[in-house]
Amino acid sequence: MADDVVNLLSGHPPAAALPVQSWAAAGLAAARRYRGTPLGYGPAAGPAPLIEWLCDRLSRTDARAPAPDGVFVTGGASHALDLACAALVRPGDTVLVDAPTYFLALQIFADYTTDVRPLPADEGGADPDATEALIRRLHADGRRVALLYLVPTYNNPTGRSLAGERRAALVALARRHGVVVVEDDTYRELAYDGAAPPSMWTLAEAGEVVRVGSFSKTVAPGIRLGFLTAQPSFVDSLAARGYLRSGGGFQASALTMAEFCTSGVYVDHLAGVVALYRRQRDHLVDAVRRHLPGLAFDVPHGGWFLWLALPEHGDSVKLLPRAEAGGVSYLPGPRCFVDGSGGRYLRLSFSLLPPDVMAEGVRRLAAVLDG
Numbered sequence: 001m002a003d004d005v006v007n008l009l010s011g012h013p014p015a016a017a018l019p020v021q022s023w024a025a026a027g028l029a030a031a032r033r034y035r036g037t038p039l040g041y042g043p044a045a046g047p048a049p050l051i052e053w054l055c056d057r058l059s060r061t062d063a064r065a066p067a068p069d070g071v072f073v074t075g076g077a078s079h080a081l082d083l084a085c086a087a088l089v090r091p092g093d094t095v096l097v098d099a100p101t102y103f104l105a106l107q108i109f110a111d112y113t114t115d116v117r118p119l120p121a122d123e124g125g126a127d128p129d130a131t132e133a134l135i136r137r138l139h140a141d142g143r144r145v146a147l148l149y150l151v152p153t154y155n156n157p158t159g160r161s162l163a164g165e166r167r168a169a170l171v172a173l174a175r176r177h178g179v180v181v182v183e184d185d186t187y188r189e190l191a192y193d194g195a196a197p198p199s200m201w202t203l204a205e206a207g208e209v210v211r212v213g214s215f216s217k218t219v220a221p222g223i224r225l226g227f228l229t230a231q232p233s234f235v236d237s238l239a240a241r242g243y244l245r246s247g248g249g250f251q252a253s254a255l256t257m258a259e260f261c262t263s264g265v266y267v268d269h270l271a272g273v274v275a276l277y278r279r280q281r282d283h284l285v286d287a288v289r290r291h292l293p294g295l296a297f298d299v300p301h302g303g304w305f306l307w308l309a310l311p312e313h314g315d316s317v318k319l320l321p322r323a324e325a326g327g328v329s330y331l332p333g334p335r336c337f338v339d340g341s342g343g344r345y346l347r348l349s350f351s352l353l354p355p356d357v358m359a360e361g362v363r364r365l366a367a368v369l370d371g
């Protein structure tokens with residue numbers, strides 16, 4: 001992307017949101033507290049101080065906390081998704097993904113099977129009855145459905161959250177049909193208008209939901225740290241994987257994160273970034289309302305994205321080269337659909353750029369649409 005193009009495409013934090021000093025201080029404090037432990041081999045599922053903090057944190061941000069033996073520390077949410085696939089998906093299995101969905105997860109599923117399909121969805125997200133009918137048809141055709149992938153809370157790309165009844169119905173149908181829901185809960189902590197809804201994991205009994213979380217949006221993506229919560233036997237099966245035998249888990253970064261979190265720095269830092277992203281959301285919403293009044297969207301209550309609908313017959317893929325030539329970039333909707341549909345939609349990110357630059361990007365997009 002050329003330097004003078006306003007980047008409304010990337011879901012990245014701005015440099016000002018990265019806790020450079022306090023992360024360095026946490027590293028020093030972890031070295032003092034744990035001595036050589038952060039630099040040695042560590043437990044496969046992750047170090048106890050971070051796992052205990054995560055359990056406590058989830059008791060505050062979700063409807064129910066996991067037990068420590070139901071938590072596994074990963075190298076970010078992407079690694080957690082990759083591990084979930086390694087454990088659950090065999091070649092030829094069917095993976096059902098939301099429509100639209102987090103576009104970079106599609107590559108992770110494609111690494112494990114060639115049969116990745118959209119599940120039936122409407123404006124409210126995944127449709128449980130139609131999804132159940134699809135699973136019945138797939139089973140009748142002799143296909144094994146390995147997992148359902150959803151981002152039900154502050155979805156990437158739509159920003160929407162799935163209604164409680166749909167969450168419950170999807171968990172129940174996963175139970176009935178022996179399919180695992182992989183719930184990507186990456187945005188839970190970026191809640192701007194009240195608490196995030198209870199996760200699907202909290203509605204499940206043993207084994208129906210694997211929930212994935214991340215420190216990439218709340219602290220920093222370069223640390224590559226996340227986690228999953230699942231039934232203890234699933235965590236045990238991950239802990240037994242070969243790659244952990246020689247060195248264990250993410251010891252140094254996880255103990256630094258434990259220090260960052262248990263010292264109270266995490267909660268203060270999070271309050272700052274949530275306030276920042278709430279303001280950023282409001283600025284982008286205002287700019288779109290002002291410059292693009294014909295484009296429909298829902299104001300997201302969390303996350304990093306606005307999902308805009310172009311007027312009927314609009315085509316965000318065809319529009320993109322003209323938009324970039326006009327000095328603005330975005331994510332075209334079809335990147336978020338496994339079948340390439342969704343041409344009317346486009347995703348704008350409000351995480352990265354200052355308000356005046358975002359507004360200029362929206363103004364440029366409006367000029368291209370008018371031209």
Ligand SMILES: Cc1ncc(COP(=O)(O)O)c(C=O)c1O
Pocket residue numbers: 011075076077078079102151156184186213214215216221225226
């Ligand atoms: C829904 C969703 N899941 C996972 C990720 C990747 O997270 P991580 O950096 O922890 O791998 C992202 C990042 O954009 C995301 O939006």
